Amino acid sequence: MPEPSPAAVDxxxxxxxxxxxxxxxxxRIPPHWRAIVVDNGSSDGSAxxxxxxxxTVVHEPRRGFGAACHTGLRAATADIVCxxxxxxxxxxGLLPALVREVALGRAELALGRRRPTGPGVWPVHARVGNLALSRMVRSRTGLRLRDLGPxxxxxxxxxLGLGLTDRRSGYPLEMVVRAADAGWRVRETDVPYLPRAGRSKVTGTWRGTWQAVRDMRAVLALQPPVPDRRNVP
Structure with missing residues (x-):
């Protein structure tokens, strides 16, 4: 089957x-794809x-990962959004592998499973939090995911039809939960996880990780569990 149109991805x-x-x-953005940078109140000239x-730069003054992501989603016009x-x-530059899963109809939601490229890339407290959340997602949705990466x-x-409402750290998890409730097929593709530039606002500290886990647990508590089902391997 053909690759997605170059202009069809934001x-x-x-x-x-x-x-x-x-x-x-x-x-590293693939040629002809559009990058939408959602500035969430930067003070270092990022915009x-x-x-x-x-x-393309859009501004979201409300602080929060979910707020920035959703503003970007609303600003997008392409059929497929990453x-x-x-x-x-x-x-x-690795996004085409995920887009291909969606464009070819093998999944409605494609996720990149982070695989650290070296020691210290993914702090222990962040891994523990991610593992705990992955288990909660499995209990809540039946999806056997190994990562909840961005x-x-x-x-x-x-x-947009999922009606996502979280505007903090719970946004990525809410997307997965609502997708599962809607019967979407979810696939994971391994992607290398590299040392980030600068310090993480979320997983760089125990406090940030704990706040993210709290946000995501609140999302999981919004609706009762559903019958067990598995994602596509």
Whole structure:
């Protein structure tokens, strides 16, 4: 089957003080795809750097990962939308593998499973939090996911139809939960997890990780469990 049209993909990049990472990240966006950098109140000139490197820049003054992601989703116009962190820990050049799963009808939601490239790339407290959440997601939805990473791809109109409401750290998990409830097929593809540029706002500390886990547990508590079902291996 043919590859997706080059103009049919937008990449949403939530951004808060990522001036050091932006040039590398934007250079890795596949040709003819559109990068949408959602500036979430940066004070280091990130928005200007993104614009200078050809990205579409939109501003979201409400602080929160989910707020930035959803603003980017609403600003997107392409049929397929990708999400990727803007800190150089994930390579947007690998997104076509996820897009292919959606474009060819093998999944409605494609996720990048992070595989650390070296010791210290993924702090222990962040791994523990991710593992705990993955188990909670399995209990809640039946999906046997190994990661809840931020790199993902899906069709824009379908994502908007999920009615996502979280605007904090729970946004990625809410997307998975609501997708599962809607009967979506979810597939994981391994992607290398690289040392990020600068310090993480979420997983760089125990406090940040704990807050993210609290946000995501709140999302899981919104609705009762559903019968067990498995994602596509």
């Amino acid at each position: 990449v949403v990049l939530p951004c808060l003080n990522e001036a050091a990472a932006l040039p590398w990240v934007l250079a 200007d750097i993104a614009g200078a490197h050809g990205a 999400f990727c962190d803007c800190d150089a820990s994930l390579d947007p 790199m993902r791809a899906a069709r824009r109109e379908a994502l």
